[in-house]
Amino acid sequence: xxxxxxxxxxxxxxxxxxKGSYLITSNGKxxxxxxxxxxxxxxxxxxxxxxxxxxxxxxxxxxxxxxFKIPEGERLAKRLVEKTFADxxxxxxxxxEATEVAIKVARRYFFSxxxxxxxxxxxxxxxxxxxxxxxxxxxxxxxxxxxxxxxVPGFDHFEFGDHKKLKKLIKKNTAAIMIxxxxxxxxxxxxxxxxxxxxxxxxxxxxxxxxxxxxxxxIGRSGKFFAFEYSKVKxxxxxxxxxxxxxxxxxxxxxxxxxxxxxxxGTHGSTxxxxxxxxxxxxxxxxxxxxxxxxxxxxxSKYFIHELNExxxxxxxxxxxxxxxxxxxxxxxxxxxxxxxKKLMENKLLTIRAAENxxxxxxxxxxxxxxxxxxxxxxxxxxxxxx
Ligand SMILES: *Cc1c(COP(=O)(O)O)cnc(C)c1O
Numbered sequence: 001x002x003x004x005x006x007x008x009x010x011x012x013x014x015x016x017x018x019k020g021s022y023l024i025t026s027n028g029k030x031x032x033x034x035x036x037x038x039x040x041x042x043x044x045x046x047x048x049x050x051x052x053x054x055x056x057x058x059x060x061x062x063x064x065x066x067x068f069k070i071p072e073g074e075r076l077a078k079r080l081v082e083k084t085f086a087d088x089x090x091x092x093x094x095x096x097e098a099t100e101v102a103i104k105v106a107r108r109y110f111f112s113x114x115x116x117x118x119x120x121x122x123x124x125x126x127x128x129x130x131x132x133x134x135x136x137x138x139x140x141x142x143x144x145x146x147x148x149x150x151x152v153p154g155f156d157h158f159e160f161g162d163h164k165k166l167k168k169l170i171k172k173n174t175a176a177i178m179i180x181x182x183x184x185x186x187x188x189x190x191x192x193x194x195x196x197x198x199x200x201x202x203x204x205x206x207x208x209x210x211x212x213x214x215x216x217x218x219i220g221r222s223g224k225f226f227a228f229e230y231s232k233v234k235x236x237x238x239x240x241x242x243x244x245x246x247x248x249x250x251x252x253x254x255x256x257x258x259x260x261x262x263x264x265x266g267t268h269g270s271t272x273x274x275x276x277x278x279x280x281x282x283x284x285x286x287x288x289x290x291x292x293x294x295x296x297x298x299x300x301s302k303y304f305i306h307e308l309n310e311x312x313x314x315x316x317x318x319x320x321x322x323x324x325x326x327x328x329x330x331x332x333x334x335x336x337x338x339x340x341x342k343k344l345m346e347n348k349l350l351t352i353r354a355a356e357n358x359x360x361x362x363x364x365x366x367x368x369x370x371x372x373x374x375x376x377x378x379x380x381x382x383x384x385x386x387x
Contacts, residue, residue, distance in 0.1 A: 011345065018045025021364055021371045023350065031345075032374055034363045035352045039184070039216050039328065040242045043288055044364035050246050053284030054277065063275040072279035079286055080254060083225060085234045088260035091274030092251035095215035096130025098239035099178070101253045102211045103134060104268060105237050105260070106176040109209065112262035118175045118208070122166065125157040126355070128185035129178070129213055129239075138178065160189060167202065176209035176237070177202070181227040184216035187356035188323040188330025193231035200233040209236040209259065215251075216328065219243030220289045220365050223298040223326035230325070243365075248281040289365075297365050300372060301326045304361075307376050315383040320357070329361040330354060331379070340386055347378040 015023040015031075021044050023033045036044065043050070057072070064070065077089035090105075092098045103121055110118035121138060129135045136144040137152035145151070156174075158165040160183070177199055183189040196212075203210045212235040217227040221243055228235060236259055241251035251273070272278070305322055308331060312319040323330035331351075333340060337359050344351050344359075354360045363371065 013345070020044040020046070021367055029348070031348045031350050032371060032378075033350045034361050034375060035350045036362050036364050037247060038242065038352060038360075039221055039362045040245065041247045042219060042221075042243045042285060042365050043246060044366060045247075047246065047288075049288060050248075050281060050284050053280045054248070057277050057280035060276075062277045063272070065271070066269060066274065070274060070276055070279060072276050072283060073274040076279050076282045076286065079283070080252070083286075084238075084254060085256070086238065086254035087257035088255050088263075090253045090255075090263065090268060091278070092241070092253070092270055093249045093272050093278070094130070094251045095239065095241035096132045096135045096251075097270070097273070098215060098241050098251035098253050099129040099135050099138065099211075099213055100132055101268060102178065102213070102237045102239045102255075103138065103176075105253060105255055105263060106178075106209045106211060108262040108267055109259040110175050112264075117173050120154050120156055120171070120174050121211075122156045122158065122169050122174060122177045124179050124183070124186075125159050126186060127180055127183055127213075129180075130215075160186075160191075161195075163195075163198065166199070170202070170206050170208065174206070174208050176211050178211035178213060180213040180215075180217065182217040182222065182325060182328055184328065184360070185354055187332065187354045187358040188328060188360060189356075190323065190325055196228060196231040196233050200231075200235075203236075211235065211237040211239070214238050215241045217325070219285070220294055220297060221326050221328050221362075223294060223301055225289065225294070227325060244282055244285055245278070246281060246285040248278055250278050250282050293365055296367075297326050300363070300367050300369065301329070303369060304329060304363075304372050304376075307372075308379070311376070311380050311383060314380070315387055318383045318387050323358065324361075327361075327363050327365060327367065330358040331361060333357045333359065340382060343382040343385060344378060347381060349375055349378040 016026045017024050023031045107119045123138050125140045129138045138155050140157040156169045212228050218240045238254045308322045320334050321332040337357050352360045
């Protein structure tokens with residue numbers, strides 16, 4: 001029996017090393033890794049520039065404390081601000097922490113302008129914002145909250161697409177609407193641009209804040225730096241994590257100056273958040289999220305999604321829908337996806353499940369066409385076996 005708690009249903013498979021799109025077992029078996037730590041390893045495994053950055057920084061300084069200035073963090077924040085809608089950044093260590101800080105910022109903003117009664121956050125039912133006590137209640141999922149009561153108050157929920165209900169939920173005490181721009185765990189459900197625009201408009205009309213959770217879809221994965229750029233809206237607060245660390249645990253909240261002003265000294269803190277080692281890696285990730293990389297994401301995405309749709313046409317009883325933007329791709333099956341994912345794994349292709357019978361396909365952002373071709377061949381083969 002494992003000394004690890006049983007809270008994960010782990011596959012009986014482990015790896016000793018990785019290189020680019022591949023993972024290698026102790027007996028030398030190679031797997032095409034289209035999970036990449038769940039949209040975390042932006043440039044695949046063992047990226048040279050990230051290795052160099054962490055090696056270099058590890059010999060100088062790992063950790064101080066946020067009681068002191070951290071130049072690597074100042075630099076990463078400045079670069080994120082120059083690249084995006086944001087004026088200000090708080091660093092954390094994970095996605096759930098980032099979404100929690102987003103909630104704190106929204107509430108603190110209204111507190112700071114004398115409206116502390118505005119503290120409720122509206123979220124989509126069965127969304128995903130992380131696994132901390134507040135984040136599971138923000139997600140409004142029965143499965144995630146069961147047994148973890150009492151319920152954390154302050155969250156209201158509407159079903160995906162039910163704008164009528166959303167409008168009804170907005171009351172005097174509403175502080176913000178928080179949604180994932182693309183619902184990752186929820187089955188790669190892309191919120192349409194018109195919908196995000198409409199929500200922004202509602203926020204403006206009602207004087208509330210818009211929080212867009214880009215923990216999974218941000219940092220180039222959608223083909224733009226942020227997925228919300230497709231809709232041309234400007235959010236107030238954006239939690240990020242996964243892709244910005246490239247495999248190193250980093251979370252952050254990006255925000256406008258309007259709300260950031262409320263986060264005065266002492267309102268928030270984190271021991272590890274934004275330490276020099278993490279910040280050195282974050283900067284080396286950002287170095288590589290450039291125009292050419294985004295061009296590759298879009299090109300590979302177009303090809304991959306087109307070819308997956310060809311497979312869907314060939315196996316119309318197996319594949320229900322091909323979903324996604326950029327390299328955040330979902331293959332929705334008609335039935336439970338467990339067997340399909342297992343067969344892909346037997347054929348040395350790693351993928352991961354999401355809700356609604358969806359198989360999530362998350363290649364590194366620098367994936368090659370030849371690697372996608374291998375994946376397509378395996379997916380086609382499994383469709384033929386399972387039909
Ligand atoms: C993964 C994820 C989180 C939580 O991130 P952790 O690092 O696991 O805490 C939050 N929001 C979204 C949209 C995610 O995909």
